[in-house]
Amino acid sequence: MDLKSYLKEQSAKVDAALDRYLPKETELPHSVHKAMRYSIFAGGKRVRPILMLASCQAVGGDTERALPAACAMEMIHTYSLIHDDLPAMDDDDFRRGNPTSHKVFGEAVAILAGDALLTEAFKLTSDPRYANDCDATARLAVIHEIATCAGSYGMVGGQVVDMESEGKSDIDLPTVQYIHTHKTGALIKASVVAGALLGGADERALAAIARYGEAAGLAFQIADDILDIEGTTEEIGKDAGSDQARGKATYPAVIGLAAARDEARNMMDEAMRALEIFGAEADPLREIATYIVSRKS
């Protein structure tokens, strides 16, 4: 398969669906709807939604069924970026080369746009109009998986520990592992598990997909840490070396660049092994895992 055209096709499908699902800017209150759309359409690669669609396909499901939940996942990812960028948090002025939400709309609207995107995600996944013949119990399980991975035991927990570790010189590997598996890993795992649930996976397939998600999620974040050091500002759309400058807890900072590269590779291999029970339907998941550790942005 040609991964580049696959990603392009899938992200176009996700973009079109996001445009359909999101409140229009013409609807009240304009400011928050504008801010929600601004950050959603600010050049995200749609990694999480595409992983959800690919996982649904891997277990033999109809990917259309997973489209609303895939978009919900992008809304949650986007809300987390808006809040992370706030002055009280990472205080970032740019994201993917564009001014961050609070720089454009002010802090108050940025906070509320984040809140609204998070809420919209659950409105969308529970919307009776987008049930797509999915079993109600499976839809509840998807909501529960997403909420668990996005909340204080998942992404928010990772963000808190990341923030509290910043600038500390004595961060150990278990702490960096906690941050990475929670801050980034949790949503990636939730994406593939939700896709499998909506695709009608049995227990064995679901467990394999969850293992894939955990390994690929960690590989993704380690690759991100490495990119922050090796990528150019132009490639990664933010200041290169900014993690180092801030004293962020990263894999290269704790175990060194070479060991971090090995670990990303190990995680990718583990993700591949988890997919052995699947046939060609899982090829997109395989290609994405490879892409995750070799990408330049």
Add this chain to the structure above:
Amino acid sequence: MDLKSYLKEQSAKVDAALDRYLPKETELPHSVHKAMRYSIFAGGKRVRPILMLASCQAVGGDTERALPAACAMEMIHTYSLIHDDLPAMDDDDFRRGNPTSHKVFGEAVAILAGDALLTEAFKLTSDPRYANDCDATARLAVIHEIATCAGSYGMVGGQVVDMESEGKSDIDLPTVQYIHTHKTGALIKASVVAGALLGGADERALAAIARYGEAAGLAFQIADDILDIEGTTEEIGKDAGSDQARGKATYPAVIGLAAARDEARNMMDEAMRALEIFGAEADPLREIATYIVSRKS
């Protein structure tokens, strides 16, 4: 019925359930779990959860079924207060006589504690352990109702317009109505509708409960506006007259105190009429409506 002991009993039940459902402070990450619990147990009257339980009872349902969703509603209400109090929003140092979340835990943790409470609400309402024999389709409908009323078309929308109207001298009645029905009314309506859904209400009962919720929600907020003027700082737990001082869009500011009082009374009457199809099971809802417009705090 004795409303005072009913409210005491119900709020104790809600408090105990919140304590069971919320992450423990001993669980990682401690700071955010501590902040979540701090604001949840900061003296809230549990109006929304009690309304949900009362509405479940009014349609003949077992109130135990509505307990998880009732607690979820309190989590959403509490997250909205934490975020509203932030320096970028209302910049309040005190809430119900206690220092606000960001004063105790710092802005970053306060933002994340709010995010985590909102997410936890959806985790709880979709948790298979708390299904309580409720039909999965009804549970999805509850999640959808809550998310719709909490998001940009509901509470967040009301907060945005409220903020954007602050200090403007030309606010008209439709704008104040929009703010009130969205900022406060939406969650109150969602509470009673969710209670009715979980109690197994038929279409007619559901429509009556929704009408009750809309009228009672508006009455609640107008009563709040009036309290801000007439209550003492000690009674209301925040600076009396603070709405006026800020140029907040309120009913008394737009139509005068006497007309605002009439309107609160009209809304209460409308709420009562909506309940005419119910018997004594709806007495708690009736008593609460009366209490809403006569309360002193």
